[in-house]
Amino acid sequence: MFLFFWTQVKDGEADVGGIPDMARRFPQARVKQFVGSAHSIHNTRRQEFISDLKALVDEVSSA
């Protein structure tokens, strides 16, 4: 059972160090959300994880 406390994010408020902040600070980074995945993406979304990893390996192999 999870209990969440939510707070509204105001314009300009920094969520320092979080994923959206990382994406803002490093726009060239390839940011992807694995929908339905738990913390260990490589276990909970194994096939998607491996598929993406293989695609990345193939891409940099040919670069």
Next chain:
Amino acid sequence: MRTTQRFRLAFSCASAAALTYSTGSALGVPPRPPTKVVQLASSVQTANRPTVVLVHGLDSSKETWTGVISELAACGYPAVALDLRGHGESPLGDAADFSATALASDVLHAVRVAGIHKCVLVGHSMGGRVAMRAAALEAEAAALAGGSEPVLRAVVVEDMDVSERSWDASLTSEERARLAGWDDAAGGHGRQFATWDAGRAALLPWYGNDEARVDSWRGKRVRPLPADAGQDDNGSGASWWSDINPLARRLAWQHVLATSDGAEAWDDLAARAASSALPFAVALWYADRPGSVVSSAALCCSNTSPDPGGSPRLFRVLYRFDLATLPNSNSG
């Protein structure tokens, strides 16, 4: 047994367990005369594909990647998994040296020692922080070498952000003494125990006396060592090895997660990318279910490609409590 463990090279590959290096003289066999050696090909690298190098997170080891390595190998993608210092079968080294830079340097050194010339580095959770620092080190080295090709060809950070975790430095003198026992270089029990019960008892205080959690590690992250005389199928009579090391966990929390190192490495990579001076791709893959970094540190960015200049969030999670696992939720 412990000597064997220490000499074991801490990586695994699809077709074999960890390799063991030994010298002829150590085995009582006369050393061979010097000769020219040939660099042999191996299952950890191919000529045409970078090797996937996998780094685990907190309270984990290379074993977490066994399934991934098998699936990659079946498709012809070479991969190896490493134990970070103090984790799995890798020695802790000097606790005073423990830092994100030290861990990252270990990884880059292990890659080169394994003869890997190009790799895609994947770091899970706390290992993601290590991957960020390794990437920054490698980018700097490539720049200093005049743009030579780096070993890293891409870096993947799996479900880790760069926010500084809180850190409670307080320990009682009794806790400090018990923690020191996990230092394999200081003459303590290290990660080897005579029985499962002894290892279990040593682990429990560091995990909130959560018996179900520690018991779930039996035979997996805490396992009987092979080849002990008198061992039965349940591991009775064997000595036990714990891949999990509360001392390494504490050091990683203090010197990796509760620092600004991740943010500094990330910003360094970003600055190089902005000036087209980053010689490899950087990917950040994150999860969205409870227990992920995102649910405890920042939300609600539901886009797969967040608008870097925009504000896709309306709300964020200020606090999240998992009533089933407190106080031992793992965001590292």
